[in-house]
Every structure is written in C-alpha cells, then in structure tokens.
Amino acid sequence: MQQDDHIIEQLKGKQYDRAVKAISELYHEMLYWHIRKLVKRHQDADDVLQNTYIRIFKGLKSFGYRSSVKTWCFRIAYNESMRLLQKQQKLAHTNGEGELTDHLNNLTADPYFDLDSVSFAFHESLIKLPEKQQRIFQMKYFDELTFDEIAEITTWNKNSIKTAFYAAKEKIIIHVKATV
Amino acid sequence: MNKKHLHKEQLGYEVPEGYFESSKNDMLRFLKEKETKAPRFFGTKAILTTTALGILAFAFLLVQKQQLTNYEINTFEELTIESLEVSDEAFDDWFDEKFVFSEV
Numbered sequence: 001m002q003q004d005d006h007i008i009e010q011l012k013g014k015q016y017d018r019a020v021k022a023i024s025e026l027y028h029e030m031l032y033w034h035i036r037k038l039v040k041r042h043q044d045a046d047d048v049l050q051n052t053y054i055r056i057f058k059g060l061k062s063f064g065y066r067s068s069v070k071t072w073c074f075r076i077a078y079n080e081s082m083r084l085l086q087k088q089q090k091l092a093h094t095n096g097e098g099e100l101t102d103h104l105n106n107l108t109a110d111p112y113f114d115l116d117s118v119s120f121a122f123h124e125s126l127i128k129l130p131e132k133q134q135r136i137f138q139m140k141y142f143d144e145l146t147f148d149e150i151a152e153i154t155t156w157n158k159n160s161i162k163t164a165f166y167a168a169k170e171k172i173i174i175h176v177k178a179t180v
Numbered sequence: 181m182n183k184k185h186l187h188k189e190q191l192g193y194e195v196p197e198g199y200f201e202s203s204k205n206d207m208l209r210f211l212k213e214k215e216t217k218a219p220r221f222f223g224t225k226a227i228l229t230t231t232a233l234g235i236l237a238f239a240f241l242l243v244q245k246q247q248l249t250n251y252e253i254n255t256f257e258e259l260t261i262e263s264l265e266v267s268d269e270a271f272d273d274w275f276d277e278k279f280v281f282s283e284v
Contacts, residue, residue: 030183
C-alpha cells in the first residue's frame with residue numbers, strides 16, 4: 001500500500017510518466033503472470049500486456065482514487081484478457097472450431113509451455129475446474145490477491161468468490177491425494 | 181519460491197530469457213514514443229472533409245465559369261445582332277465603343 005502511495009503522489013503531481021514507470025517497476029511481472037494464466041499462451045500474454053500498458057497510461061489522468069493502483073491495474077489487465085478471449089472464441093466459432101477452452105491443446109502449441117516440468121496431478125486437477133473456479137483459484141493462489149481485490153477486479157460477488165475458491169481448493173486436494 | 185519458478189514448476193509456463201527486463205523497457209519506450217509523436221493535424225475525417233470541400237469548390241468554380249462563358253456568348257450574340265442595325269459609316273465608332281473600349 002505504501003508503494004501505491006508513492007504512485008498516487010506522482011499522479012497528484014501530474015507526473016504520469018513517472019507514475020507509469022513506477023507501476024512497471026512494481027507490477028510488470030505480476031501483471032504478466034496474471035494475464036498469462038488467463039490467456040495461457042506467451043505471445044497472447046505479451047500482446048495483452050502491451051494493450052494493458054496503453055490503457056493504464058491513458059487512464060492515469062482520470063484515475064479516480066476509489067481503488068488501489070494495484071487493483072486498478074489488475075482490473076485493466078483482466079478486462080483486456082477477457083477481450084482477447086472473447087475475440088478468440090468468436091473467431092473459433094466463425095471458423096467452426098470446437099471449444100477453445102481445451103486447455104492443453106492451446107497450451108501445447110505454445111513454445112513457452114513445458115509440460116515435463118509441471119506437477120501433473122496439480123495441473124490436471126486445475127484444468128478440470130470450471131472456468132470461474134479456475135480463475136479465482138489462480139488469482140488467490142498464484143497472484144496472492146485478497147478476496148476483496150478479486151471481487152474488485154472481476155466484479156463478482158465476494159461471497160461467491162470465497163465459495164468458489166474453497167470448492168476449487170477442495171477438488172484439487174482430493175484429486176492430488178487420489179493421484180499421488 | 182519466486183513467481184517465475186512457481187509458474188514454471190506448477191503450471192509449466194515459461195518465458196523467453198530476459199523477457200521481463202526487455203519487455204518492461206519496450207513497453208515504456210513504446211509509451212514514450214506514442215506520447216511524443218506529434219498529434220496528427222490531418223486525421224482520416226479531416227482528410228475526407230478537406231477532399232469533399234475541394235470537390236465542392238471545384239464544382240462551384242466550374243459552374244461559375246460556365247455561367248460566365250454563357251454570358252459572354254449571349255452578349256456577343258446581342259452585339260452581333262445590334263451591329264446589323266449600325267450603318268457602315270458609324271460602324272467604326274460603334275465597334276470601338278462596344279468592343280475595344282468596353283474591354284479596357
């Protein structure tokens with residue numbers, strides 16, 4: 001939060017260049033991983049990250065101080081990722097392809113996905129989760145976001161997020177125990 | 181465990197060598213270029229508007245020129261008819277008055 005304060009000071013002083021630099025210093029890697037888990041492929045994540053930066057830079061001037069800078073950036077990244085996924089789904093639908101949610105098909109085409117290094121039981125249980133549970137679990141487990149932050153980013157209800165997270169966690173534990 | 185290893189070991193996600201540092205610099209450079217780029221005076225809309233105005237102005241001038249030519253033809257015809265009524269002796273004076281001096 002103190003790190004956010006520094007950015008807010010720069011925003012109040014209309015030092016947008018410095019603010020965006022500070023954001024990149026703090027959240028660049030976090031934003032990338034947040035996006036990557038949603039869109040899966042590295043190249044897509046890179047494109048979405050660039051669009052996210054453009055939106056952040058454009059939006060800084062009208063930043064409303066209603067949420068933290070971190071949550072605001074993550075929300076932009078989340079929305080940009082959703083936009084790409086919707087576009088891909090539409091395209092797949094037009095081309096008459098099957099469901100794009102086939103996680104592994106999408107991933108194995110990515111040169112920056114290494115199946116051998118993955119804890120297979122964990123990964124398998126994760127991809128078997130419904131999309132919403134998967135996203136929530138990843139945001140909580142990997143991005144270490146709080147339930148409040150996830151609710152703000154996704155605009156989902158906080159209680160339903162909690163329920164989805166614990167359900168996902170339970171399913172993963174059961175699956176991993178059964179596999180190992 | 182740092183984020184990079186966590187994502188690699190548990191999800192299998194990898195990134196190219198030195199990706200984060202280079203992509204961070206690329207993004208910032210890209211934003212800077214975008215910002216310093218001079219605002220385009222002529223956008224697509226402006227170009228279309230200017231072209232449309234140009235066409236209208238050209239059409240207006242063309243119509244005006246045509247009208248002027250028509251006026252000149254009419255005037256010449258009237259004068260030619262008028263000249264029939266002028267006697268041979270008075271013709272030189274009449275010609276000077278109607279054609280030569282009127283154009284000065």
